Amino acid sequence: MADSKMERSCANSSTEEKMGKSFDPTEYQHTRFNPLRDDWVLVSPHRMKRPWKGQVEKPQEEEIPRWDPKNPLCPRTVRASGKENPDYESTYVFENDFPALLQEEAPAPGPSAHPLLKCEPAQGTCRVMCFHPWSDVTLPLMSIDEILEVIREWIRQYQELSKTYRWVQIFENKGAVMGCSNPHPHCQIWASSFLPNEAAIKHRTQREYLEKHKIPMLVEYARLEAEQKVRIVVENSDWIVVVPYWATWPYEVLLLPRRHVQRLSDLTEEEQKNLADIMKRLLTKYDNLFEVSFPYSMGWHGAPTGKQDTDCSHWQLHAHYYPPLLRSATVKKFMVGYEMLAQSQRDLTAEQAAEKLRNLSEIHYKNR
Numbered sequence: 293m294a295d296s297k298m299e300r301s302c303a304n305s306s307t308e309e310k311m312g313k314s315f316d317p318t319e320y321q322h323t324r325f326n327p328l329r330d331d332w333v334l335v336s337p338h339r340m341k342r343p344w345k346g347q348v349e350k351p352q353e354e355e356i357p358r359w360d361p362k363n364p365l366c367p368r369t370v371r372a373s374g375k376e377n378p379d380y381e382s383t384y385v386f387e388n389d390f391p392a393l394l395q396e397e398a399p400a401p402g403p404s405a406h407p408l409l410k411c412e413p414a415q416g417t418c419r420v421m422c423f424h425p426w427s428d429v430t431l432p433l434m435s436i437d438e439i440l441e442v443i444r445e446w447i448r449q450y451q452e453l454s455k456t457y458r459w460v461q462i463f464e465n466k467g468a469v470m471g472c473s474n475p476h477p478h479c480q481i482w483a484s485s486f487l488p489n490e491a492a493i494k495h496r497t498q499r500e501y502l503e504k505h506k507i508p509m510l511v512e513y514a515r516l517e518a519e520q521k522v523r524i525v526v527e528n529s530d531w532i533v534v535v536p537y538w539a540t541w542p543y544e545v546l547l548l549p550r551r552h553v554q555r556l557s558d559l560t561e562e563e564q565k566n567l568a569d570i571m572k573r574l575l576t577k578y579d580n581l582f583e584v585s586f587p588y589s590m591g592w593h594g595a596p597t598g599k600q601d602t603d604c605s606h607w608q609l610h611a612h613y614y615p616p617l618l619r620s621a622t623v624k625k626f627m628v629g630y631e632m633l634a635q636s637q638r639d640l641t642a643e644q645a646a647e648k649l650r651n652l653s654e655i656h657y658k659n660r
């Protein structure tokens with residue numbers, strides 16, 4: 293399917309040449325292929341010219357107390373389960389009191405009644421990981437050492453859970469607009485016996501790419517982006533952050549190691565330190581974009597860890613940041629309508645978004 297669409301889009305561009313216009317990706321609509329997800333995004337840069345009615349003001353940022361005796365993620369408070377949090381001074385992890393995946397062996401569903409009514413067992417566990425004891429800090433406002441402690445805790449959790457589960461999903465929902473129910477800096481970790489959809493697609497597309505091109509897809513992609521530079525947001529000796537060529541969310545970024553690294557647990561000390569550096573710089577730019585604590589959903593994807601996953605040389609560790617904001621602190625993009633029924637669509641090109649982020653200061657607006 294991908295090839296025929298590729299032929300069609302090439303045919304269109306030769307039509308353009310016939311009409312005497314050369315194709316300019318910042319002027320004309322086109323579709324871009326996402327090789328990781330094996331799907332397409334429609335890019336409509338001409339729409340950036342449409343009049344934008346009214347400038348939307350920055351929201352009044354709510355004052356978050358450093359400690360709230362009623363906040364179940366704070367040190368020394370009691371959670372809904374009645375369990376009490378210790379007086380933790382760094383990261384703190386606890387079993388989710390309302391888990392979507394229960395740890396104890398749920399009875400397996402019987403054989404599916406019909407090929408259209410397939411059902412599989414789902415074992416797993418859900419944890420909440422607090423980044424810091426204070427509720428009024430976010431990652432970009434934390435020190436490099438504090439961010440490094442978050443990375444070390446991610447690795448500890450991953451190492452422990454990957455012994456039992458095939459997939460360990462570390463993810464952070466940041467900001468009320470992302471449905472985050474609690475402003476305290478935290479993320480979640482859901483480990484499952486099954487390979488979730490996003491992981492299963494990438495398991496296939498990365499394997500197909502390695503078989504065809506003899507180099508892991510995202511190792512080649514990081515090299516290509518370092519060479520082209522037009523989509524780089526921020527980089528250091530071990531990491532590169534780009535707005536991916538196929539980005540769907542306006543300011544979405546992809547965080548990639550430069551070395552071939554299959555899993556978080558394979559990172560060297562130096563790579564962990566440089567990850568803390570690159571996260572602080574990226575998230576500071578994100579907050580500086582609209583001078584607001586930038587909402588997003590983010591997550592790590594690395595090679596699966598099941599008994600069958602002995603050869604995952606096609607996998608490259610990477611992290612996605614999916615921020616919804618489009619034009620201001622209060623105007624967000626909605627993935628609805630055409631995006632749900634047809635395919636993702638964006639106005640701003642990946643290159644334009646990368647340039648905006650790249651040119652932003654690395655001094656947080658709250659520290660100016």
Ligand SMILES: O=C1CCN([C@@H]2O[C@H](COP(=O)(O)O)[C@@H](O)[C@H]2O)C(=O)N1
Nearest residue numbers: 364371372388389390420465472473474
């Ligand atoms: O007492 C509590 C409150 C919230 N939680 C859990 O914390 C999580 C908050 O994370 P989010 O804001 O990212 O949804 C949520 O999954 C919720 O179930 C507890 O486990 N215990």
